Amino acid sequence: MEALARRLVPDxxxxxxxxxxxxxxxRRQGGGRAAADARTVMAAVVYVITSGCAWQHLPPVFGVTVPTAHRWYTRWTSADLWQGLCEATADxxxxxxxxxxxxxxxxSRVYD
Known part of the structure; x- marks a missing residue:
């Protein structure tokens, strides 16, 4: 799994x-669960959006729940992360x- 994650999200x-x-x-009341590891979530999101699989078929080996992966994808898409990433890696x-x-x-997925 680690090798796949490194290929999906290289250093x-x-x-x-x-x-x-x-x-x-x-968090309004503080506490709650600790946030998921962003790189792990990114690997899961990149897997889903580039493989074409449905969110509900995200393999559990990523260690990220479907709602978490989709929620972070939505936030990142709203923040225009994908375009910013293209610009940051253009060289x-x-x-x-x-x-x-x-x-x-x-x-192409537009928040599906």
Whole structure:
């Protein structure tokens, strides 16, 4: 699983994506569960949007629930993360192709 996650979200892509991600939502009452690991969620989201599988078929080996993956996808799409990621990786030819693919796949899903 770790190898798949590293292929879906290579280190250079993760370093470019991290500063573009919106911060965690404030919790009115504090407490609650700790936020999921953003890189793990990103790998799960990238898997779903690039493979074409339905959200409900997200493999459990990612360690992310379907509602969490979809919620983060929606937030990231609203924050225009995918376009920002393309711009941030434009000078890296191999990575630029992958981030454009991710952006295009995310745009075709439009919050489904």
């Amino acid at each position: 250079a892509m993760w370093e470019a994506a991290r500063p573009l991600m919106p911060g965690p939502r404030p 890296n030819p191999g990575l630029a192709d992958w981030t454009r693919t991710i952006r295009d796949c995310a745009a």
